[in-house]
Amino acid sequence: MTLTLISPAFADGDRLPEKYARGDRNLSPPLRWHGAPDGTRSFALLVEDPDAPGGTFRHWAIYNLDPERTELHESIETGPERGDLRVGVNDFGNHYYDGPAPPPGDPPHHYHFRLLALDVPSLSIPAQAGADEIADEARKHVIEEAELVATYGG
Incomplete structure (x- = not known):
């Protein structure tokens, strides 16, 4: 079975949808996955905008997700489950999800939601790690990756 990432909010x-953008409600979208490969000991989730003017911009980085987990609820960071999430510092400098905010006049940007199945139970990184550091460390342990892309702006 192949690792698959979906959202009930967008295909x-x-x-x-607007409510997931930084200029609106800035909610993290609901995400679901299935098909974790054998040997998965944790997951990491990255949200990246490779169309940003200065190069890839990271909006969200979650790591050390339990391998039994199969979803993240909408706006999970403000809900009752917040305590079990390990969230890195995004490129806005915040320790939470920040949605799309492309510069006015830019064509639509592509937002890549990447779920990484990892072969380690936890990443050994500092609590204040940035999304880049989390992505770099996670990539050393990837068994399989699933991607879901949304556009915004333009």
Whole structure:
């Protein structure tokens, strides 16, 4: 079975609904996955915008997710489950999800939601680690990756 990432809020390639954008409610979207490969000991989730003017911009990085977990609820960071999430510092400098905020006049940007199945139970990184550091460390342990892309802006 292949690792698959979906959202009940948008389909792959669709425009991200406004409430998940930084200029609106800035909620993290609901995400679900299945098909974890054998040997998965944890997950990491990255949200990246490779179309940003200065290069890839990271909006969210969660790591050390339990391998039995199969979803993240909408706005999980403000809900009752917040305590078990390990969230890195995004490129806005915040320790939580920050949605799309492309510069006015830019064509639509592509937001890549990447779920990484890892072969380690936890990443050994400092609590204040940035999304780049989390991505770099997680990539050393990837068994399989699933991706869901949304557009926004333009």
